[in-house]
Amino acid sequence: MRIAVFGATGLAGRAIVTEALARDHAVTALSRRADAAASSERLTVHALDVAEESTLDPVLADADAAVLTIRLAPGEEHRLAPLSRGFLDAAARSRTRVLVVGGSAPLRSPDDPARLVLHDPRRVPEAWQAVAQASLDQFRVCQAHAYAGWTYLSPPAVLAPGARSGAYRRGGDTLLTDARGDSHITAPDLAIAVLDELENPGDARHFTVAQA
Known part of the structure; x- marks a missing residue:
């Protein structure tokens, strides 16, 4: 898969690239401060700003699937939604499948299903x-x-950073917690979930994961 x-x-992005390469996929890694010299046999590295929507089309047209996992600097969070809209506009033109690695705010609170995580002060x-609002x-x-x-x-x-355990739990639209009420995962284990979804897409449009 490309x-x-x-x-x-x-x-998250670094871990996803590593996991994808380990599974023998061809990867194009894109960021604003990319080092093209890091390219290798199955890895192509490009500098690209998602805000420049016209530059997205050739990359998406050449991909079987795309992962959007961007974070903005403090004070710039309000730009995430319009940037994501432009990204989906470009993906629609090429009909490229998109997996957005977003945030936990849209999930339901495990303590109160009527409340989103965004509005749960224990979590946010x-x-x-x-x-979270972004x-x-x-x-x-x-x-x-x-x-x-x-x-x-x-x-x-x-x-958080950490070791690759090789396992994770998958859930729906409610935040997953462990026996102590904690909700966490390492980036390498999140990457496993991302690649599992790309390789074998589920039926859910929105899902969550947590440490096994």
Whole structure:
């Protein structure tokens, strides 16, 4: 499979590229500060700004699937939703399947199914509100878009560096927690879930994962 990873130098993006290459896929890794010299036999590295929508078309047209996993600088979070809309516009033109690695804010709280994680202060403290709101806005953009070729993966409350255990739990639209009430996963294990979904797409348009 030819997979384009947008946001390839981020925490999740790097792990997704590594997992995809380990599974013998051809990967195009894209980010604003990419080093083309890092390209290899099955890895093509390009510098690209998702905000420049016209540059997306040739990359998406050459991919079987695309992963959008971008994070913006503090104060720029409000740009995530319109950037995602433009990305889906481009994906619609090429009919490229898109997996968006977003945020946990659109999930339901495990403590109160009527409440989104965004509105659960135990899960999203005040300092994280802007980032969380941006991920909910991004999810709403996906829901409202005319192109149906997208899937939205909400990570658990904490996505962190760590070892690849080789296992994860998959859920629906409710935040997954462990026996202590924690919600977390390492980036390499999240990447396993991403590649599993790309290789064998499920029926859900929105799902979450957590550490096994």
